[in-house]
Amino acid sequence: MEEFNIFNLLIILTGAWVGGAAAKRLGYPAILGELVIGIILGPAILGLLETSEMISVLAEVGIILLMVYIGMEINFRDLGKASWPGLLAAIGGFVVPFGLGYYTIIYFGGTQMAAMFVAIAVGVTSLATKSRILVDLKLLNTRIAYVLMAGALISDTLALIIFAGLISFVDAGNIDTLGIMWVAGKAILFFVLTAVAGIYLLPLLGKFLTRAKIKDRTLHFTLILIIVFGFAELAELAGLHSILGAFMAGLFIRDGVFNRQISKEINDIFHDVSIGFLAPIFFVSAGFNVTLDIFQTNLLMLIAVTLVAMIGKIGGTALFYLPSGYGWREGITVGTGMNGRGAVEIIIAGIGLEMGIISAEIFSVLVFMAIFTTLTVPVFLTWTTKWLKKRGELVHQESRKGFLILGANPLGIYLAKHLDKEDFVTVVDSNREMVELAKKEGLNAVAGNILKEETMEQANAIEKGTFIALTANSEINLLAAQLANDSFYIPRKIVLMDPKESGAGVDMLDRINASSMFASKIKLDPWIYKLTSGGAQEMEVEIKEEMTTRDWIKKQKQGKDEILPLVIVNTEGRKRPFHFHDTISPGEKIIYLR
C-alpha cells in the first residue's frame, strides 16, 4: 500500500474545502472552487500534487456515488410534469451548442469522437449550480425557475443518453451493420433490464424489507450499494460506462421504494460521502490534468469553444423557447441561467480523457470552458432578470401548488376557505368530528395524525406547495413542519407559534426554513372563540408602500385593537397567507380579523 498517501489526501480534502467554501461565499457552486484549487495545487501551477492510483480509486468511487445521488435527486414525476416551455428550453439549450461544439472541434482538426465528447460537454447544463443562485436572486417562485429546473433535468438526462450511445461505440471502432445492431442492442437491453429491475424488482425488495420489519439503516445502505455496483457492472457488460449504471440505480432508489425515513437518511449518506468527501477528490484531481499551455498553444480553440458554448446555449435556448409564447427576452434569461457547466460535464470530459478519446489539451479547454461559463451565470442572470423585472415581464409561478393546512379548527377552516378559491387546499386534523365539519364546508379534509407519514401521504403532501400548521400546540406545529420539510420537501412551511414558545423553537423554524404564521406569536384560543361567537370582524386594507409583514404588524400594534392578519391579496386577486418572511407590495390588500 505504498500508494496510500495520507498527506496527499489531507491536502486534497483541505484544498477542496477551502476552494469550495470560497466559491460558495462568492455565490458560485463548490465544484468551481475545487477545480481551481486542483489547477493551483497540481502540475499546472504549484506542482505539489499529481494523480496517483489512490486518488483515482477514491475519485472513481466518488463519481459513482455522486451519480447515484444525482439520480436520486431526479424525480420522475418532475420530469413528467416538465411542461412544454421547460422541454423547449432543454432541447434548444442542448442541441444548438451540441451542434456548434461538434463542428468547432472538427474545424480545429479533432477526431469525430473527440468532437462528440466536446459537443456533449458544451450541451450539458449543470443542475447543482442553479438552485443556490435562484435563491440568491429570489427567483425561486418565478416561471423562469420552474423552466430552468425542468430544463436542467432534461438536459442531464439527454446528455447521459447520448453519452451512453457514444460510449457503446467507442470500443467497437469500425464495424458492420450487424456489429452496430449488436452494440446498440446491448445498450438498449441495459436500459430495459435496469428499468424493469428498478420498476418491478426494487419495490418488491422494499416491500419484503418492510414486511420483514427490517429497519436496519446500515443493512439498507449495504443492499443499495450492492444494487448500485450491480447496475454499474451491468452497464460495463453492456459496453457502457459504470456511471450510467450508478445513475440508473439512483433514479430508481427513491421515495416509496424503501421506508421513507430510511430512504431519506441514505440519501443524506450518499450526499455527504460524495459531495463532502469523495467527489471533491475527483474534481480537485481533474484540475491536476489541466495544462495552462493551452493559453498559448490552443488559445483560439479555447476562445472558440467557450464562445460557442455560451452563444449556443443562450441563443439556442432563446430560439427554441419562442414557440412557448413567453417571448425572446424570457428565453434569453432562461438561457443565461442554463449557461453553467458542472459535475456531469467534468465527469464526461474526465472519462473522455481517461479513454484517450480527447487529448489533455481538449480536456483543459473543457475544464476552463466549465469555469468560464459557470462564472457568467450569476452575473448574466442578475442582468437579465433585472431587465425582465424592469419591463414587468418577470412572471411568478409555483412549481408546487396548493396548501396543506394542519388544524381543522374554526380558524383553520376560515383560512382554508379564503385560500381555496384557486388553489387546492387540504385540511388535516386528528379530530374526526372537526374533519367532518370541514368537509361539510366543502373543503377537502383528511382525518389522521399529521405526525405520521401515512396521513401526510393521504393528504397528498408531496404535491403541495405550502404547509400551514395551525394547531394550538406549537410543538406539534413545528414537528409537523419538520416532517413536511424533511420527508415531503414542501417548499413553504408556515407555523403558528404560541407566545410561550421560546428561542429554540425559532431556531427550528430557521433550520427548516419555515416562517411564523400571522408574523407574530399568537394565542389561538381567543381568536377561535371570537370566530365561533361571531365577535370577529373581517376587514380589508390596501397597502400604499412596500413593507415587510412584520413592519405592518408593528404599525398595527400601536393601535388599541387586537387584530389578526389572515391573507394578503395581490393585485391579480390571488391570496397568500400572511406570515413572517414576506413583503407586501403597493396595491396589495391585507384581509384581517378584528
Place this chain on the structure above:
Amino acid sequence: MEEFNIFNLLIILTGAWVGGAAAKRLGYPAILGELVIGIILGPAILGLLETSEMISVLAEVGIILLMVYIGMEINFRDLGKASWPGLLAAIGGFVVPFGLGYYTIIYFGGTQMAAMFVAIAVGVTSLATKSRILVDLKLLNTRIAYVLMAGALISDTLALIIFAGLISFVDAGNIDTLGIMWVAGKAILFFVLTAVAGIYLLPLLGKFLTRAKIKDRTLHFTLILIIVFGFAELAELAGLHSILGAFMAGLFIRDGVFNRQISKEINDIFHDVSIGFLAPIFFVSAGFNVTLDIFQTNLLMLIAVTLVAMIGKIGGTALFYLPSGYGWREGITVGTGMNGRGAVEIIIAGIGLEMGIISAEIFSVLVFMAIFTTLTVPVFLTWTTKWLKKRGELVHQESRKGFLILGANPLGIYLAKHLDKEDFVTVVDSNREMVELAKKEGLNAVAGNILKEETMEQANAIEKGTFIALTANSEINLLAAQLANDSFYIPRKIVLMDPKESGAGVDMLDRINASSMFASKIKLDPWIYKLTSGGAQEMEVEIKEEMTTRDWIKKQKQGKDEILPLVIVNTEGRKRPFHFHDTISPGEKIIYLR
C-alpha cells in the same frame, strides 16, 4: 484506472453481506462471516479474487473510518467510571495471554517483533462481539455485562497504546539510547499534541460553528474528515500508524463538541460507511491473505496460539479478577465473555503482515485464532452464565441508574416518590408551577420543553437508566422517548400510551425498543382526578407464580374494579415501574391504585 474493477467490488460487497448476515443470524459478529467469505473467495479456496490496488486503497480508508467510529464509541466517562473489577479483568485478560503469546512465538522460532504482534493480537478483546451476545443471553443488566464492557474498552485502549509503542520502534531498528528517546519522544509528543488539540481546540471549533450558526451537516462531515486525516498524518509523522491518529480523532469527536444532532448524524455516517461499505472490504480481503497450508505446515503453532489465547484470556481474567472479591466463577464467566477477537486484532495483524513483521503463516494463524476464539464466546458464555445462575451468583447491576420522568402531573409525582427511595429521579415538565410543586415534594425537578436537548441535558438524561413519559399526549411521549433513545441512549424507555393511539405508535415503540407504561393503554385524566380528589387507594399484592405484566393485567381485567399498577417491588425491596416488557417473579409485589 485499469485497477478499478467493479465486478470485484460487487463480489466482495455481496460476499461480505451474505457472510455477515449468516454470521449474525447464528449469533456471531458480522466480521466472522466476512473473514470466512474472504478465505472462501480468495486464493486459499476458490481463488476467485485476490488483493488489488483498488481493494487495498478502499480497505485502508475503511479501517481509518472504522477506527474513527471505534474511537467515537468509547466514552471517556465510561472509561473513568470503569470500576475496579472492570480494570482488573481488562488487565488480567490482556497481560496473561500477551505474555503467553509472546513466548509461544519465540518458542516456535519467531522474531521478537513478530512475537510482540502476536502477543497484542491474543491479548486484544473484541468490543463489537459482545453487546449482541449480551442481549441474546439477556445479560445486559448484570454485573458481568458491566465488567465486560469496561474490560473490552480498557483492553482495546491498552492494545492500541502498546501497538503505538511497538510500531514506533519498527522502523528504527537497532538504535542507541538517544535514538530510543527520540522515537519515544515523538510518540509521546503525538499523544500530547492530539490530546491538547482534542481537548482544547476541537471544542473551540465546535463553539465557533455553533456561534456562527453553521448547521450544514456536510460541512461538518468534511471538517471532521480533515481532522481525522490530519491526526492520521500527525501519527505517521511521529512514526506511528495512521489508525492511531484516526482512533484519537474519533475519541475527541463526540458528544458535546459539535451540535448534538449533527454529531449523531455524522456518527451514523461513519458507522454506515465503515461497517456497511468499506470495512467489510478490509475484512474480506484479509481473508485473501490467509493460507490453508498452515493446517499442515504450522498446525502445532495454530493449536498452541489458539489454546494460549483462550486459556490465557480466561485464566488471566479469572486470576486477576480474584481481588474484586466477586469469586473465581464470575471471573471465569467474564473471561469467556472476553475471549472473542475482532476488528482491532485483524487490523493489527494486517498491519504486521503489510510491514513484513509477521509472515503469511503467522497472519493466517492469527486469523484462524480470531475465528476460533470468537466462535467459542456464545457457547462458553451460555454455559458459564447458566452455571452462575444455577448457583444464584448472577448479580444484577445497572450501568446507568436513575429515572427521568416526563410529566410533573400528580401521577408523575406519585410515581416519582415511589421510585425516589434509592434511585435518583428527575421530573421534567414544561409547566413551571407543576415543577415547583414537585420540588416542594422534595423531588429533583426541571422546567422546560422535553423535546429540546437543552432540557434533556439539564435533567442529566445522559446518566439516566430509565426514561418514563407520562404526559397525557401519547405523541409527545413517543417523541420524547425517541429523543431519549437517539440522542441520550437511555437504555429503558417507558411510555404512557393513550387508548386512541393506533398501530403506528406501537411500531414506534418497537423501533426505539420502548415499552408501554402500565402494560396497557390508559387514559391519564381520570386517574389524575382520582389521585387529587383522594378517590384512589394504594394497594399491594404479592405474586405467587411467575407471569408477564400483561398476563397480570389480563387477570385483573376480569374483576370489576379499574386498577392502575404502578410499580413492582422485588424481594430486596427495590421498586421498578410496571410496564409491558417485564416479567414478575414469585415473591415480588405489585403496588397499584384502585
